[in-house]
Amino acid sequence: DAKTTQPNSMESNEEEPVHLPCNHSTISGTDYIHWYRQLPSQGPEYVIHGLTSNVNNRMASLAIAEDRKSSTLILHRATLRDAAVYYCILRRVGNDMRFGAGTRLTVKP
Amino acid sequence: DTAVSQTPKYLVTQMGNDKSIKCEQNLGHDTMYWYKQDSKKFLKIMFSYNNKELIINETVPNRFSPKSPDKAHLNLHINSLELGDSAVYFCASSQVGYNEQFFGPGTRLTVL
Numbered sequence: 019d020a021k022t023t024q025p026n027s028m029e030s031n032e033e034e035p036v037h038l039p040c041n042h043s044t045i046s047g048t049d050y051i052h053w054y055r056q057l058p059s060q061g062p063e064y065v066i067h068g069l070t071s072n073v074n075n076r077m078a079s080l081a082i083a084e085d086r087k088s089s090t091l092i093l094h095r096a097t098l099r100d101a102a103v104y105y106c107i108l109r110r111v112g113n114d115m116r117f118g119a120g121t122r123l124t125v126k127p
Numbered sequence: 128d129t130a131v132s133q134t135p136k137y138l139v140t141q142m143g144n145d146k147s148i149k150c151e152q153n154l155g156h157d158t159m160y161w162y163k164q165d166s167k168k169f170l171k172i173m174f175s176y177n178n179k180e181l182i183i184n185e186t187v188p189n190r191f192s193p194k195s196p197d198k199a200h201l202n203l204h205i206n207s208l209e210l211g212d213s214a215v216y217f218c219a220s221s222q223v224g225y226n227e228q229f230f231g232p233g234t235r236l237t238v239l
Contacts, residue, residue, distance in 0.1 A: 050226060052226065054228075056170075059233075060217075060232060060233070061131075061217045061219070061230030061232055061233050062170065062217070062228075063229045063230065064226075064227040064228060064229070067226050103168070105170075109226070112184050114160075114172045114175060114185075115172065115208075115228065116172070117169065117170035117171070118229055119168075119169065
């Protein structure tokens with residue numbers, strides 16, 4: 019399975035944008051890039067996913083490199099509620115999701 | 128309305144006991160999953176069920192058995208509990224053809 023690499027932790031100030039990087043150099047053409055987050059003491063929560071083009075939704079934006087070997091999750095304006103562990107996952111349609119260690123995001127007031 | 132619910136939220140039991148964790152989803156999804164999150168916080172998929180058929184069976188001990196009485200429920204039965212089974216167990220559901228999985232709040236299992 020293709021793997022992802024994320025920084026262990028990142029910090030951000032409240033109301034500032036956050037860019038969470040993910041490297042996936044062994045991604046295959048059929049792998050979708052998914053992002054989930056897990057708030058303290060809660061189950062994971064879907065954030066966004068994409069294949070080749072950049073994606074936007076109400077929660078975040080996903081910027082995918084042209085060669086697809088890396089991607090960046092963008093939170094446009096971090097709030098305290100965005101403090102969580104963010105997981106970048108590669109998944110083929112119909113296959114299971116394999117979570118890595120993720121990035122622990124701390125948001126400072 | 129809770130989309131994916133699990134009971135109980137906490138479960139403390141002795142080694143060797145048999146226990147069950149229940150999961151229900153009211154989203155009309157046709158696929159349900161069980162994940163285990165250990166003390167190091169790694170989430171690992173254990174099982175998934177699609178239309179009452181097991182489609183993924185990770186290399187978990189056969190003491191763990193998923194049971195799906197209907198499309199809205201996927202219960203997890205654990206026999207002869209061991210200390211290493213202590214973890215948080217999450218249920219999730221999704222619709223075939225869609226990418227988003229919805230997770231329950233988790234059940235913290237502690238084996239003494």
